[in-house]
Amino acid sequence: MAGNTGFIFGNALVITIDSERRVIADGAVAVIGDTIVGVGKTDQIRTDFPDLPVHDYSHHIISPGLIDTHVHLSQAMFRALGERNASSDSFHDWLYRLVLPMEGTMTPEDGAASASLCILEMLKSGTTSFLESMTSSNHGFDGIAQVCVDSGIRAALGKVVMDVPPAYRDRVGWPLSAWFEPDQGIAETLAAHKQWNGAANGRIQVWFGCRTADESANPELYRRVAAEARDRDMHLTIHHSELESDNEYARSQGYRSHMDYGYQLGLLGPRSVLTHCTAADSEDIALLASTGTSVANCPANNATVAWGPTRVVEMLEAGVNVALGCDGTASDANMDLLRDLRVLCQVARTRGKSRNSLRAETALEMATIHGARALGIADQVGSLEVGKKADLITIDTDVPHLSPIWNPVASLVFAAQGSDVHTVVIDGKIVVKAREILTMDEAAIIADVKRRMPDIRQRADVPAATPRWRTL
Known part of the structure; x- marks a missing residue:
C-alpha cells in the first residue's frame, strides 16, 4: 500500500x-x-x-469508522479508579474527592501522555473520530491537539469553560489547579479555535466544552458561550440533565426541568451535543427534537455508575439524533466502542422489555452516521x-x-x-x-504512562486512589 x-x-x-x-x-x-x-x-x-x-x-x-461523541482524554490515566470510591453513590464525592484532584494535579506533559494512551486505545478498537468534552487548561491544549494531528485521528476538542464562584469552589474543596476564571476559559478556547480549527486537512475541530449548568455555575456563562458559538459558527458540548438532582436545581430556579433551563440559556440547538440526558422526560425529548440538538448516550458508563438508562428509544422515535459515547475510563474503564454497542442494545431492551426495542442496525447507525451528524460532519464521514x-x-x-x-x-x-x-x-x-x-509508538506510550502514574498519585494524595484489597 x-x-x-x-x-x-x-x-x-x-x-x-x-x-x-x-x-x-x-x-x-x-x-x-x-x-x-x-x-x-x-x-x-x-x-x-x-x-x-x-x-x-x-x-x-x-x-x-466508529465515532465516539463523549470522551475524557485525561481519564485514560485513571482507568477503573472510580471503583475504589464506590462506597459512596454521591456523584459529587466522586467528582470533588477523586476526579478533580487527580485531573488538577496533571501537567501538560501528563495531559499529552493520557491523550496519547486514550487515542491509541480508540484507534486500535476502531474509533476514527471522537468528541472530547472538556480539555482542561492545565492539561495543555496545544500538546493534546498535536497528538491528535500526529496520530491521524479525527477529533473535535472541547476546551473547558466555567464560571464557578470562589465561595462554592472553596466550600466543596474544588482544587485550585482545576478551577479557571470564565474570561480565561473563553479566551483560551477562542485562541485554540483560531490556531487549530481545520488543522490536518480539516480533521481537527475546536469546540466549547462547558461544565454542567448546576448550582456551582453562574448561568450568565452559558448565555455568553452560546452567543459566542452562534456568532462564530462554533459548536458546544455539555453534560446535561444527568441526574434528577439537576431537575431539582432547575425547578428551584423557576424552570420546568433542567432541559428547559438549558434551552432558556441557549444551550440547545443543531450545533450542540448534550451528554447523558438520563433525567430527560417526554417534554424534554420534544424540546431536543424541535431544536435539532444531538445527544451523546453513554450506556456502559451510566450502567456502571447506576444512573439508569437514557430514554434512547423514545428520543429516536421523536427524531432526536442520538449518538454513542464511552465517556471516561475512570468509570467505564475502556474506550472500546464496539463493546458498548451491545451494552447499548442490552440496556434499551431491558428498559423496553422487548428484543425489538433497539435493533442492531440502529445501534450501528448511532455509532457511525448519527455520530457524524452530532459532530457536524455527516457530509464527510459516517457512511x-x-x-x-x-x-x-x-x-x-x-x-x-x-x-x-x-x-x-x-x-x-x-x-x-x-x-x-x-x-x-x-x-x-x-x-x-x-x-x-502505524502512527504512534505503542510501547513508548504505555511505558510513559506507567512511569507517570506514581508521581500523579503522590501529587494528588487521594486516598481513593489506593486499591480496596490490600496489595502485598
Whole structure:
C-alpha cells in the first residue's frame, strides 16, 4: 500500500450505512487520496479502477469508522479508579474527592501522555473520530491537539469553560489547579479555535466544552458561550440533565426541568451535543427534537455508575439524533466502542422489555452516521459512499466468536470486540494495519504512562486512589 495514494479493499462484507443501507457480499471500497471513489461488488470495482492495487479482505467486515461523541482524554490515566470510591453513590464525592484532584494535579506533559494512551486505545478498537468534552487548561491544549494531528485521528476538542464562584469552589474543596476564571476559559478556547480549527486537512475541530449548568455555575456563562458559538459558527458540548438532582436545581430556579433551563440559556440547538440526558422526560425529548440538538448516550458508563438508562428509544422515535459515547475510563474503564454497542442494545431492551426495542442496525447507525451528524460532519464521514472521506475499519471475522456470519450487522454489534479490528483508515491513510498502530509508538506510550502514574498519585494524595484489597 505504498504511499497510501490509492487502493481497493476487496472480497469483503461491506456495511455501507448509505441511504439504502446496503450490505454488499464480496464487496469492495476504492480509495484515491483521502476520498472514497467506489463502493460495490469487487469485480465491478476492479473493472472501474484497474490501476489501483487490490488488497484481499476475505473474511473481513468493512464498516464506516466508529465515532465516539463523549470522551475524557485525561481519564485514560485513571482507568477503573472510580471503583475504589464506590462506597459512596454521591456523584459529587466522586467528582470533588477523586476526579478533580487527580485531573488538577496533571501537567501538560501528563495531559499529552493520557491523550496519547486514550487515542491509541480508540484507534486500535476502531474509533476514527471522537468528541472530547472538556480539555482542561492545565492539561495543555496545544500538546493534546498535536497528538491528535500526529496520530491521524479525527477529533473535535472541547476546551473547558466555567464560571464557578470562589465561595462554592472553596466550600466543596474544588482544587485550585482545576478551577479557571470564565474570561480565561473563553479566551483560551477562542485562541485554540483560531490556531487549530481545520488543522490536518480539516480533521481537527475546536469546540466549547462547558461544565454542567448546576448550582456551582453562574448561568450568565452559558448565555455568553452560546452567543459566542452562534456568532462564530462554533459548536458546544455539555453534560446535561444527568441526574434528577439537576431537575431539582432547575425547578428551584423557576424552570420546568433542567432541559428547559438549558434551552432558556441557549444551550440547545443543531450545533450542540448534550451528554447523558438520563433525567430527560417526554417534554424534554420534544424540546431536543424541535431544536435539532444531538445527544451523546453513554450506556456502559451510566450502567456502571447506576444512573439508569437514557430514554434512547423514545428520543429516536421523536427524531432526536442520538449518538454513542464511552465517556471516561475512570468509570467505564475502556474506550472500546464496539463493546458498548451491545451494552447499548442490552440496556434499551431491558428498559423496553422487548428484543425489538433497539435493533442492531440502529445501534450501528448511532455509532457511525448519527455520530457524524452530532459532530457536524455527516457530509464527510459516517457512511461508505462515493465522495465522502475514506474513514473505515475492517473486522477480522476469522475467529471463533465471529464464526459463522449469518447477519454481519448483528455479528458486529453483539459479538465483535475492539481486538477484532484489523485495519483502520482515516482520511485515506492507513493508521492501523494487521492490528499494529502505524502512527504512534505503542510501547513508548504505555511505558510513559506507567512511569507517570506514581508521581500523579503522590501529587494528588487521594486516598481513593489506593486499591480496596490490600496489595502485598
